[in-house]
Amino acid sequence: MANLIGHGGCHHIRSIRVFISGKTEAKGTQAKVTIDKATIKQSRSFSGIWVIPIIALALGLYMVVNTWLTQGPEITIAFDTASGLEQGKTKIKYRNVDMGLVEKVSLNDDFQGVIATVKLDRQAAGLLRKDTRFWVVTARVGVGNISGLDTLLSGAYIQLSPGLGEAGERKFVGLEKPPVTPADAPGLRLTLTTDLASSVSEGDTVLYKGYKVGRVETMTFDTTERKIVYGIFIDAPFHELVDTSVRFWDVSGISLNADASGFRVETGSLDTILFGGVAFGVPPGIKDGEEVGQNSTFKLYSSYNDILDNPFVYGTYYVVSFAQSIKGLEPGAPVEYRGIQIGRVERVLLKEFLKQTNSSDNQGTGDPIPILIYVEPGRMKLPDRESSIATMRRSIQVGVSNGMRATLDSGNLLTGAKYVNIDYYADAEKASMGEFLEYTTIPAIDTGLAQLEQKVNSILDTINALPFEDTVAGANAAIAKLNQSLASVNALLESQSTRGLPDQLNQTLQELNNTLSGLSPDSEAYQSINSSLLRLSRTLGNLDSLTRTLSEQPSALILPTEAVTDPIPEVTQ
Template sequence: MSDTPRAERKKQRSLSPIWIVPLVAVLIGAWMIYDNLSKLGPSITLVMDNAEGIEAGKTLIKTRNVEVGRVERVRLSDDLQHALITARMSPQAENMLNDETRFWVVKPRIGREGISGLNTVLSGAYIQLLPGSSEQPKRRFQVLEQPPVAPPDAPGLRINLISQVGTAVSTGDPVSYQGYTVGRVEHSEFDPEKREMQLRLYIQSPYDVLVTTTTRFWASSGIDMRLDSQGFRVNVGSLESLVGGGVTFGVPENTAMGHKAKPNATYVLFADEESANEGSYEQYLEYVLLVDDTVRGLEPGAPVEYRGVRIGSVVSVPWHFTAPQPDSLSRFAIPVLIRIEPQRFDNTTEIIDTKAWYARLNRMFGHGLRASLKAGNLLTGALFVDLNFQKDAEPFKAMTFVERRVFPTTTGGFAQIEQKVSNLLDKFNNLDIEPVVNNLNSTLVATQQTMDKINRIAASVDALLADPATGELPANVNQTLRQLSDTLAGFAPDSEGYNELTQTLSRLEQLMADIQPVIRTLNDQPNALIFDRTPTQDPQPRAAK
């Protein structure tokens, strides 16, 4: 039993060397996963209204044409109103993601500036990233429908405009100065509570110096045609504004340039250039005209002129029509609210003394200053308010209408013409027409008799002309003229008749010379032909005393 072999027990190792290979593989895989994760950039979410052209795993995110991310997932939002895009960014793009970062889709577009994005026809659409300079990080962004006008840190000036509803201005429209594009509309939004449009403008450098504190902005509609009391006017803008509109600005004529505008300053956007110029007169005096004539053709904005010089504008026609009127005036007068704008006289931006101006106008009322309606355009019937002095104006007593001072008025040109025509018709009605008609009948009878005599004379003349002897009269006259011509030809200088006549005249002249002594003798002594001529004694000289 003792010779039976026994098994020998040996202590084995706890870990076999064969496990080294998978362990190394696991470590390498972990390192690769760590390395891969460490190189992954942040994940962002993009919100879009429409994910047209966006594909998961294919659509790239670029900035300056360099890939900085890729779309990983495209899905709908929980409320099904938007498309949510999950994108993985590269690590170098992490510093670009902040509050001022902008995203938009680059694809073929046809706009007012031309055609863009044609390079995506073959390669497909991609998302463009515009880095921001803010220090506040952000991971969720709203994708813009249109590319931004300029980067947030672009040199220039950004200002705000407020306009009424209906102004045709939208994002991307040009901002021009005297026809030259100097900026763009960055953003447009409608505020339903205030019922106004809020616009954000970018004026690029170096043109930002053109915007000052006295600058006025107005909408450019391309073609502006007007036919009003000031005539027919046509203004044509640039081709781009002709197609889609835009914004134009400038400083009103005879107005100081003012100081350079501050960033984020707020201005009012006027409907047109005329409204912008009128809006520069912020200080004014309000008066009410109580017009007894018709106001047809008088529109708000019509000029108020003094001897052809515009000094104000019409504000409202009619104004508080149902309000009680002063007892001294007709209850059927039409109230018209006007503004007298003293800034038109000296174009000053300083505060005017309204009390002094009211007092000055009151003194002018005492000297006969009156307002009347006159035709500014006979084609359209547009009226304007004319101020002038009337010599025989009735005294005016100061009064008010709905807490506004009343400006004295007089009848306008059309009313005066109508009154004159009415007076003329009254005079015609008061005339005693019967004697005039009787005299007119007598005159017509005499005229008829005269016409009968003229007709008889004309008949006699016709009979005379029809007589054959009258027809021969021209031939007889011609024969007589020929005979007279032949007779006169016989007395030509070289004819015998002329010579004989000359000799006869010479003999007659000699005879007259010979007979002159006889005539003198007969003058001295008429009886000398019968008696001898009485001899005369020789004169005796007188002796000296």
């Protein structure tokens, strides 16, 4: 029977019946067997026995699909330590809603941290983005706040903070501390850099005109740039106050300044005094800036006065080389254009200069010493933006072709401090801009003051070379001789004969007076002299007449001349 069924194939055996019929009696038994032919009939009906397996199969499929459909993503989160993490117990929460469970906690490959494998609910998949952050929430007691006290009873859990970046991330690095600001909080996230660490730290406030508008989120040290990097967040709508014109400065603690006008104390809010903080604003003289994007970088100034001293962000470097003494030129010295400061001296490129000189054939030729200067277009009243650098460079290039030169001038004759001055010199020799390393060079000339200094030094050297000692010795000898001469004169004056001279002189003068008195107009001698002079005058007059006559008539000596008569004055009627 089972075989028939088994060999039924695709044909349904409806029925196989074998009929055995006969009559059974006492006296003589007669049996009659009738065998009916089996009729194979294919069956088309569903057997009910299969319902149960089918249902079980359907349930299994449903469960598989349902499990697959409801299963959340599995992610890994790296932490430094597994503090607070318990396998199978620690939950993942977002807005205090359970989002998953830590399934496994294991060391990473280099044993320098742990990796928590977390099974999340399906609805948490949308929260997993590139900048989604995770941190362990435990009870924390900080300088400025206490948080996570509820975890003392409920146990630590991992907090999820969704990000805004690209979706689909499955590997994350957990934060060791809770972030100050949620990643999706409206506002502006910026980066501040500074060369010197201050008392600003994570969690400190960011102030605008004394009003709290944000906070410092992170503080790290960039080993490449060797700078302190702060991450700050400006809450909306205050983030609209930030553009390229604003400057950030440290307002931590109390600033005490003393100058000629007296003492001045500058402080921020009480928070900043106690815990430090950052302020920002637009310094005077800065034009409107441009809008800034997320994660823009700003410089963190040490104080507001530091901003006033260096209010501009954009600038460029030039090199000026001087073939004269640069004594008195210090880093930070001003670079001026006709008295207006346009930049500062960065440093003397001595190391680069020596390196370049040693590698060339110019050793011992007295090449000029290169000075690196930093010029800011904002100081020339150009907008403080990057495009202004190109504008300023073009102006300087045109200026150099028209006689613009750099000179080294004395800013203070007493201290000898010098500065770099840029101006036009009509009689300067033709020159063009060159290059020194990666910097553009501005041609420089010696100033008249430097030449004057050289001449003064030359004169002083000449004076120093004078034989003063010999001269003084000679003068002493001459004075000694003069003393001897004076002694001789003194002896001569004191002699009897010399003393008698005035008397003799008086006597002589008296006699001279007497002689002259004899020649006075009333004296006979005067009359005689006067008379003689009169006769001499007439004789000369006659002689003059004679010579005139002879010149007119040379024969007058031997020939008779016609007598010249005087014109007679006559009375006219």
